[in-house]
Amino acid sequence: MPFDAASPPLNVPRWHNLQADEVDQRLSLTLEGRPLITVRLARGDSVEVHLEQLCPERPQQALWAACYWLLSRDPACQRLAWHLPQPVLQAVASGLLLPGAAPGRYVCERTLFWQLPQPWLGESPSGVYPQQMLLTDGKRHPRRAPKPRGEVYRRFDARLGAWVSLRTLEVEQDLERFNRWQNNPRVMHFWQEGGSLAQHREYLDKLAADPHTLTLIGCFDDQPFAYFEAYWAKEDRIAPFYPAGDYDRGIHMLVGEEAHRGPHKVASWLSALVHYLFLDDPRTQRVVAEPRADNAKMIGYMQGQCFHCEKEFDFPHKRAALMIIGRERFFERCELA
Known part of the structure; x- marks a missing residue:
């Protein structure tokens, strides 16, 4: 509009x-x-x-x-x-x-x-969701706001001359695309989530029912190119490996369309994703990620966007690098355009 x-x-x-x-x-x-x-x-x-x-x-x-x-x-x-x-x-x-x-x-x-929520969040609900502490599977954390639906973020990136936007994943609309992306050999090497449509429907339905994870589709000029999972770190498997704050967010990232790979595209969508998460709740002080420690290319891209590698650690399924960016550092150093 x-x-x-x-x-x-x-x-x-x-x-x-x-x-x-x-x-x-x-x-x-x-x-x-x-x-x-x-x-x-x-x-x-x-x-x-x-x-x-x-x-x-x-x-x-x-x-x-x-x-x-x-x-x-x-x-x-x-x-x-x-x-x-x-x-x-x-x-x-x-x-x-x-x-x-x-x-x-x-x-x-x-x-x-760059911390003003409008116009980047469009018509998303504004204000801070009230805090009530809960205990889930032995983890004490705030009650999470209901998940949004539809487009949650939009910004014109002058460097690319294109719109970068984020919308929530819709299983019926995005299942085939998600399945194709996950079965790409390049993606399977790092995600290890290849499978059938039925398996991926079950995977996405499980995340849809999980209040600590939000599934997102990244778009350039409204064309889907990537899949992201944004999660609350306090309730996640990453929590034991660092002092997770109540409102820290974590991210998993997958670029599915080959035409949208490369450092200039990463700079656009990664800054947009982190910007959205910091705007979504002003109490979020850190965004974290745990790529495989041998994924040097992604780690380099993240460092180029002001993430730092806190340490390496072992999940049961992989050796991971703990990548962190703080709110203050992001808004002081961000090169949003």
């Missing part, structure tokens, strides 16, 4: 319709040909952004769009110093802008901007 002057404020924007004109240190943004915001830019300790014109119908989204444009085009930029003639209360209340030391001065911090 396009983001234009008639759309509701929380609709996911189609940012390829966001157009920029930059002349003499002035940046003007338009959406669907309609003026949105004009600012004058100056370089100092941070990027100084002086507001000149603002769309009166949607000032919050206009400010968001300008922050998005300036931060996504320059991954090294850590903050924007805004100069506004009057405050935009919603921008301050949401954390998009922080009040500065001087009147009329506000700061947009990169580490806060």
Whole structure:
């Protein structure tokens, strides 16, 4: 659904319709040909952004769009110093802008901007699910929120010129695809889950009934290319091997379509997957993974996205590398675009 002057404020924007004109240190943004915001830019300790014109119908989204444009085009930029003639209360209340030391001065911090759940999560439920501790199979953990259905994340990746999105797996829709991917010899080497359609239906039905695991399909421009499992680490087999936090998430990853392999694609979908998990619950402080220790290529890709290898350890079925990325490190170092 396009983001234009008639759309509701929380609709996911189609940012390829966001157009920029930059002349003499002035940046003007338009959406669907309609003026949105004009600012004058100056370089100092941070990027100084002086507001000149603002769309009166949607000032919050206009400010968001300008922050998005300036931060996504320059991954090294850590903050924007805004100069506004009057405050935009919603921008301050949401954390998009922080009040500065001087009147009329506000700061947009990169580490806060990418933690704002909208528009990346679309119409997914917002807010924090209440905490109640449970005991399952001897493991004490929080009660988990009901699993979402449908698309849970969408972002336009300017580096690829493509949409990267995540949706929940639907067995009837995705079983044949999942079966084909799992029986690929390259995938079988690491996943060891080859089998028949009946076996894979049983596998996916079991995960669907498991509250600690969410099965996801990764898409580029709405074409499925990968399968992911996101799990709560506290209830998982990984928990005994490190001090798992109550809201740590873990990931299993499978790229099924050969055309979407390669480091530039991994940088896009891995950052999107981790971004989604950190946005899904603001209490999540770490995302972990346990690839096979001999999967040097994947470990290298993960290190390229700021994961670090904590240690190697032994599962009953494999020697694994414990890969971890913390929330603070991700939002300080992420190169989302």
